Amino acid sequence: MMVVMKNTATEDQIKHVIEKIEEVGAKAHLSKGKYKSVIGVIGDTQQIDREVLEGFLGVENIVPISKPYKLVSSEFKAEPTEIKIGDAILGGNHFAVIAGPCSVETEEQVVAAAKAVKEAGGQILRGGAYKPRTSPYSFQGLGVEGLKLLDIASKETGLPVVTEVLDPRDIEVVASSAAILQIGARNMQNFTLLTEAGATQKPILLKKSFSATIEELFMAAEYIVKTGNEKVILCERGIRTFEPYTRNTLDISAVPLIKTLSHLPIIVDPSHATGKRELIEPLSLATLAAGGHGVMIEVHPAPEEALCDGSQSITITQLKELMEKIKPLAKFLGKQGY
Amino acid sequence: MMVVMKNTATEDQIKHVIEKIEEVGAKAHLSKGKYKSVIGVIGDTQQIDREVLEGFLGVENIVPISKPYKLVSSEFKAEPTEIKIGDAILGGNHFAVIAGPCSVETEEQVVAAAKAVKEAGGQILRGGAYKPRTSPYSFQGLGVEGLKLLDIASKETGLPVVTEVLDPRDIEVVASSAAILQIGARNMQNFTLLTEAGATQKPILLKKSFSATIEELFMAAEYIVKTGNEKVILCERGIRTFEPYTRNTLDISAVPLIKTLSHLPIIVDPSHATGKRELIEPLSLATLAAGGHGVMIEVHPAPEEALCDGSQSITITQLKELMEKIKPLAKFLGKQGY
Amino acid sequence: MMVVMKNTATEDQIKHVIEKIEEVGAKAHLSKGKYKSVIGVIGDTQQIDREVLEGFLGVENIVPISKPYKLVSSEFKAEPTEIKIGDAILGGNHFAVIAGPCSVETEEQVVAAAKAVKEAGGQILRGGAYKPRTSPYSFQGLGVEGLKLLDIASKETGLPVVTEVLDPRDIEVVASSAAILQIGARNMQNFTLLTEAGATQKPILLKKSFSATIEELFMAAEYIVKTGNEKVILCERGIRTFEPYTRNTLDISAVPLIKTLSHLPIIVDPSHATGKRELIEPLSLATLAAGGHGVMIEVHPAPEEALCDGSQSITITQLKELMEKIKPLAKFLGKQGY
């Protein structure tokens, strides 16, 4: 951590900063430039809160040198984390396809979707029972009833289920149905939920908020890993930008970047990122080529009847066509299991 | 609501959309253009989920004509909502100053800040007992202990307290100390929290997420007002942009816009919006001139000792100086009580 | 085009809008909703300036139904445009690799880079002679001298050259060296430059501004195609977002979207989009998998000595390694010429 002092900073202000640094056991290293002084902090900077130092008089800004995340970092653990769920492995040299409806609506719908996913070669079933909806007037999900339908679909197909949990009080019931607990983009910084979901020691699918930076995603994952649970699957689902053609802008660069910076697997959700079903195929293939560990795709037996996100759901036929492109490409790229 | 069909849409696809619209009791009104057909939906469009229609084949996009929010709209209730809290009124022709430390740290600190706020002419004390922190390694607030310190400070000064609640399970204990429950920016779309906090019938200070649109803020407020509680104070605290000089970009236009579109009061938090104490004064005065109903400001007896957000907290002396500018300007602008 | 009237709009205001529409020969189609009236404009809406109608009293907003661009649209010309340059074809089922240094510095440097590009299998040489630099204190390019060095490198290798033109007065001299004129991101809306460069009838490489929407890119290309020159190569090079890890955020969705909406070829510049050399390979492969028509990559014989953008330039060895991945993948995906 470097503390950059204002060019108007007094000797006393510099001294005061140095004292604070040494107070917590770190070493301060003063470097006087032509215009400004910079104080390097050497030692365990975890002990020093950046925001505390920013409040000191004479301080212009703080430049972090070490990364603020630790347990999720590839510097902490070099070997990629692989998470085994049913027949699927997330991480390493694997590529998993998670697919299913946006929200669970009827037994018929979710079972049809699950069978299609299984048949096409997908490994994990997704489906929402609890839905966070911008409008209080929109369909909010079937809740516990939806979980039961997911159980049925899972039993029929053998596919493990990933489903979202919104409220810490629902973790127990959701965890009894789900092989993977999903923390949605809107809850990425719901720190209580992160901690309590992590504590179940179940795999957690953590979606990046559409307004979060990669570093903030890592800090959110850090909350989970800190509970002793390193089975965290990161998911890029688009960031909010000024481009109106797509719902959000898929940050494809996040895939190779996260693979460099962290040991955790990173997958992509092209359905939510774009909101357009015609983009699912090219973006799924791009994710695979960019080195991603999987995709999560919305599929609905009858998108026109979907109670949410119909425009971004692909049909069962389209899913089959997509898998017929993913499989040979995954094999060509040397992915295991293809 | 207008449904714009693709220029490749078939007669059958158009018919199918019209049937769906009429199925829920609305009227469809087809208009064939040179290239494209547009279907107007007349009647109660609340019954028709936009996302459902978007999933239909042949649909290019949906153009909402009515606003998706209702209870918070100035079309629903023209008269501005005024919320009385202690000596302060939020809304109408009033201007309230809410001030206090980012987080409650010690009795000495919070009492000193409260006395300074009272003396300078502020009307409401702010202070965080539960802190949502990006890093699991940062100070997370004193919790219940902090609420007790706020009680002491409130009793000493007579100032009502606003403090944040993060978890639905804490609503009861927070509500026993707080005159106003704050829903923070990160929880703006935590719909369970909105609903359960609303149900207390206490005034709610709802902060706009740094990634939310004004319409999404209204939809979040709609969740609260739907519980029968219209005592909602909206708060603009900056949006995330590419400008690095300030932590976020204060959207000052949101103030007059929200006053036009809604009956709810709108205040500004310049401290979190900018992260820079030297901007608090000009932005507070700008908020007042733009017609805002108040400001929420971080003040700390010793910003250098603050456990969070020191760089954006002003000192007690600076608070006094600021109030000496706010008061005559509020009077000049005809605000009541000045 | 639909004109949405305010719910407070008077009969007179509605009448006035209808008159204006009919004045220019279009037909107005009034649809009275529960709360609001909407006026559909049928006929040649090119005759009606959206901004003019927006100024009318009682108008809430204008919803365009037709796209504002015409000549670049796939609705205007369904068949993809293919542009032949030297041995390369841009568009259709081809994938071109354009590579070379950010700026031309010395004969030795540009010739070494050109030979490496040729040897590795790249088809077009890039290199900047005129450089738009944020700082007046940065290296501004060699100008005419740089063009001469590009001529030498082109002659030595047989590679055609793409280079940027900044000023309409330089078009002639740049066009005498370049097979393709580049309009940089900062000049995407320099409409004089677009028109005058288009008029040369040379192929134009048009880079998307980091702050432009896809529609604005199309409108800029429309300026060129309107001169009778449809040899326009669109280039996505990242948009400005709040994510700090990369210089900009590559909008990979733009690739398949542009292929759907336009007949013009679309390539990607991963070097400028990210500013990080370790991302060039995964993003180039992602571009190929997403259906892009090519990539433009910075390569430098000695990136440490580069006068600009060293951190994003790959070495000659890295270029070879990249091409050894691009070539088999292009072949696998059925691209012609691989």
Add this chain to the structure above:
Amino acid sequence: MMVVMKNTATEDQIKHVIEKIEEVGAKAHLSKGKYKSVIGVIGDTQQIDREVLEGFLGVENIVPISKPYKLVSSEFKAEPTEIKIGDAILGGNHFAVIAGPCSVETEEQVVAAAKAVKEAGGQILRGGAYKPRTSPYSFQGLGVEGLKLLDIASKETGLPVVTEVLDPRDIEVVASSAAILQIGARNMQNFTLLTEAGATQKPILLKKSFSATIEELFMAAEYIVKTGNEKVILCERGIRTFEPYTRNTLDISAVPLIKTLSHLPIIVDPSHATGKRELIEPLSLATLAAGGHGVMIEVHPAPEEALCDGSQSITITQLKELMEKIKPLAKFLGKQGY
């Protein structure tokens, strides 16, 4: 400037960076941290291009300590620059109102607007003769003919004129009519135009691009001031964000920030920032309260007939009402001349 090395950087790579720094006459100061080494650069860092060092192997990133701009900085010149134009002064303790139509259309229109501006108490007339338009099918301005109409309006009222120049080849003719040359947002980084307009030694109104940072605005202004012309008026006109209610988001914080960082005057254009005429008044008053040096407002005798930007133009009556609020507030705030 601090060069942060990767934690994998070798001794040789560190040595290589130090040599490069010392090669240009600066001093390198190595500080070895627990994980990483940081090299401080002391001396004239203007000599060292940040991008060059970023290209070195082993370098993680460069942290600038000094600001990249010089001549426009308040560190270079502490005293605020005041620019006298006709009866108006821009800068210091003055507040100027610039008003007029978006584009010059007819003699009648521009003279009516000019008289209204004069009568209401505005000091400078704006009006576009050359219009940069996103669409090649939109009205592009009257050109030289428009300049003549501005001359007439200026003579009739005595108001000095500000008008935009788009092309370096038009500078001479525009400068013969205009008291102030305007560089539009789209041309903020047209470095040739900046330099050649600056060289006229006329006052330059430089609009901030909707995608530019404050630092980039300063760098653009630096191009002008470097020609020996420090008569530069900066203008904030909104930045592009994800908020759709307003055309752009006015960054009001830029006003006090720029006043701290630079000696140049800073004004606000609420018309282009928001695109909504009902926001002009509150944002003009907010600008005044935040310490801005002026506003630039679109006014049209008949906004419904305007050939561009009608929705954001206020009427002559509204201009008078606005001035009746600006004048007493400016007086109350102690602005000179009110």
